[in-house]
Amino acid sequence: MKPDLPALGIDVGGGSAKIGIVSPAGDVLGQDTVASDSAVFASVLLDRYLEAARHMQTLLGIKQLCGIGIGLPGHIDFAKGATRLGNVPALDEFPIVEYVSAKSGNKVYIENDATLAAVAEHRYGVGQGSNRFLTVALGTGIGVGFIENGKPVHTANGTMGDIGHVIVDPTGKRTCRQGCHGCLESVASALALEDRYQALRGNSDDKRLSSLFESARAGDLECGQIIQEAALFIGAALVTWMHIFAPDRIAFAGGVSAAGEDLLSPIRKTVTRLAMADYASRATILRAKLGSQAGLVGAAALCFPIQHNERVQP
Ligand SMILES: [Zn+2]
Known part of the structure; x- marks a missing residue:
């Protein structure tokens, strides 16, 4: 090669x-x-x-x-x-x-694909130099990729299991596409937020996430509330993942992460409130930077030899 x-x-x-x-x-x-x-x-x-x-x-x-x-x-x-x-x-x-x-x-x-979002960000984006890098892809579904000392980690099924289905709302009535109750996907995926926004607007045709985020930025309290609630659930799930994987850096990718600081700021506050201090203090929470190209860039990156800066020792 x-x-x-x-x-x-x-x-x-x-x-x-x-x-x-x-x-x-x-x-x-x-x-x-x-x-x-x-x-x-x-x-x-x-x-x-x-x-x-x-x-x-x-x-x-x-x-x-x-x-x-x-x-x-x-x-x-x-x-x-x-x-x-x-x-x-x-x-x-x-x-x-x-x-x-x-x-x-x-x-x-x-x-x-969630693993590849992490591979791409670790090699070319905000994960460079991280020894324990976690990427949360918030899209139609929710996936997580984890890179430990330059290499993707798989826990089950050639992935991180179905980690986006961690239960965050055990008494909730919402179900996800796979049929579990109260999992993170059921309350914080793009599909879940689009449904809530559409219901808020009287089932109008416009269920775009960009409309939800713009309205929240313009001061619409109910739209802001939808994002705040999603951030609370995402933050709770993230703390669970942090207590298992102890990441030193965390990046949020996917369509829902386009909410930017409106989403990340309450996630950081939730982590500070819920997590063991030792885990919370070692991790930085950022937005991924490669956008919609992360998947194909990460896929191509599988073919390239690991670079020196990805062999960082713990
Ligand atoms: Zn589920």
Whole structure:
């Protein structure tokens, strides 16, 4: 493998996949989007991703890649090179690594998308130099990635388990997409906040998070209250994760993190109030900086050798 070659990153999402060619420095040299049509076979879908990548390579004049990284929104079976329980059912249980490797001739890596958000921020974003870096991806679902001494940690199912489903509201009536009661996803995911905002506005068509955040910033108390409540639940879940993983730095990514300090400030206060002082004092809480490109940049980063500054000793 030549370390100066770019890599292909594929960030598979429920609606579409982002495909990008990324340099070892983390620059996205070219990017495209392919619809994640679940009505087709896995092989057809993967062929479309590779076709888009080939087209991009031709446009950019890039003849060789150092590898292909694929981010998937579900459990990861590294032994089989497959995923399951993702939101692109066509890909479930399909031998993705074997197929893409045979089709492309490249070395292929897979990881869960929340893990990749952490990989990307650790290598190129706000996690650089951290020995115990936790990323919380607050999107349609809620995922957590943890990087310990430069390497992603997996606790179960090739991920951090279903850590976004930690129970924070045991007497609550809300359920999440997977059917558990009172988990963090049920009360603080983008879906949960959109539903609450839509109900507040009399079920209007506008359920965009950006409208909720703008209204809160403009002084709408009820919108501010929705964000405050979400921050309380997220803060409670975060304290649980801090007591298990003892991160020295924490980054919030995903659509809900666009609320910025309106969300992070009450999360920090909740952590100060609830956590053991030893854990709270060692961790800095920040907003991730790579935005919507984190998934594909993190996927590509799986192909690059670990850099010196990621081998920081504890
Ligand atoms: Zn749940």
